[in-house]
Amino acid sequence: MSKPLVVAIDGPSGTGKSSVSKAVAKQLGLAYLDTGAMYRALAWSCLDVAIDFDDGSAVAEHSRTFDLRMGMDPAAPTVAVGTRRIDREIREDAVTSVVSRVATNLDVRADMLTRQRALIAEGVQHSGGVVAEGRDITTVVAPDADVRILMTASEEARMARRSRQLRVSAESTRSQIIDRDRTDSTVSQFTTAADGVVTVDTSHIDFRQSVAAVLHVVKEAVGGDVDLSTPAG
Numbered sequence: 001m002s003k004p005l006v007v008a009i010d011g012p013s014g015t016g017k018s019s020v021s022k023a024v025a026k027q028l029g030l031a032y033l034d035t036g037a038m039y040r041a042l043a044w045s046c047l048d049v050a051i052d053f054d055d056g057s058a059v060a061e062h063s064r065t066f067d068l069r070m071g072m073d074p075a076a077p078t079v080a081v082g083t084r085r086i087d088r089e090i091r092e093d094a095v096t097s098v099v100s101r102v103a104t105n106l107d108v109r110a111d112m113l114t115r116q117r118a119l120i121a122e123g124v125q126h127s128g129g130v131v132a133e134g135r136d137i138t139t140v141v142a143p144d145a146d147v148r149i150l151m152t153a154s155e156e157a158r159m160a161r162r163s164r165q166l167r168v169s170a171e172s173t174r175s176q177i178i179d180r181d182r183t184d185s186t187v188s189q190f191t192t193a194a195d196g197v198v199t200v201d202t203s204h205i206d207f208r209q210s211v212a213a214v215l216h217v218v219k220e221a222v223g224g225d226v227d228l229s230t231p232a233g
């Protein structure tokens with residue numbers, strides 16, 4: 001890759017952001033940043049040290065001071081607080097059900113913005129670029145990214161994927177994703193594409209086709225600078 005490449009991908013839950021972003025980062029030899037995992041890590045850490053979620057300033061203060069460490073290798077991304085790895089813990093219901101409470105705290109978002117921009121700069125420096133995904137990457141965190149994509153999918157497709165992924169009923173998935181997206185959308189706009197953002201609708205395409213669709217958008221945006229010949233590892 002001749003020059004740094006930043007790919008920003010946003011979208012609601014279950015559209016395929018994480019899995020597709022990881023595969024694209026692998027294919028392009030870039031770092032991978034899961035910004036949702038950062039909010040999840042904060043929620044986990046607040047639970048761990050028993051911070052009252054109703055106390056917005058205590059949550060924001062904790063966000064500014066906790067020792068969050070993100071590993072950005074797309075083949076094995078990691079999340080830790082200090083030396084404690086919490087990759088599995090942040091996916092548990094206890095965290096999923098409270099994560100929007102920390103993510104809708106505007107002081108928390110300001111802190112995460114600083115952390116995320118620093119991580120993107122690190123990805124550019126060490127890996128020649130980064131694929132960063134979340135809810136506000138194309139609009140707030142990296143509005144100048146070389147490639148900006150909004151992944152969408154029908155509510156049915158998203159619920160079906162999540163229930164398959166978590167092995168739970170579609171109904172219990174509803175509150176996990178639809179209600180959470182509704183709360184999240186009070187602070188970030190991730191259901192319609194902002195100016196210059198390309199929409200990739202994954203409702204009727206499978207995972208491999210979604211990866212190919214994103215790679216196609218990257219290629220269109222940066223042309224010959226991208227080598228798509230290396231197979232994903």
Ligand SMILES: Nc1ncnc2c1ncn2[C@@H]1O[C@H](COP(=O)(O)OP(=O)(O)O)[C@@H](O)[C@H]1O
Nearest residue numbers: 013014015016017018019161165205206207210
């Ligand atoms: N285009 C697709 N078609 C079918 N399943 C998909 C597709 N993209 C992702 N998946 C699967 O759907 C589930 C949710 O994907 P994930 O990447 O976690 O979504 P998000 O990060 O947007 O919440 C995963 O099990 C993933 O393998």
Ligand SMILES: Nc1ccn([C@@H]2O[C@H](COP(=O)(O)OP(=O)(O)O)[C@@H](O)[C@H]2O)c(=O)n1
Nearest residue numbers: 013035036037039099100103134135136184
């Ligand atoms: N850029 C981002 C990414 C995630 N988030 C928050 O973090 C939560 C978890 O994000 P996630 O990407 O792990 O969630 P899923 O889309 O995988 O369900 C979301 O529900 C949002 O509350 C955010 O506010 N801004």
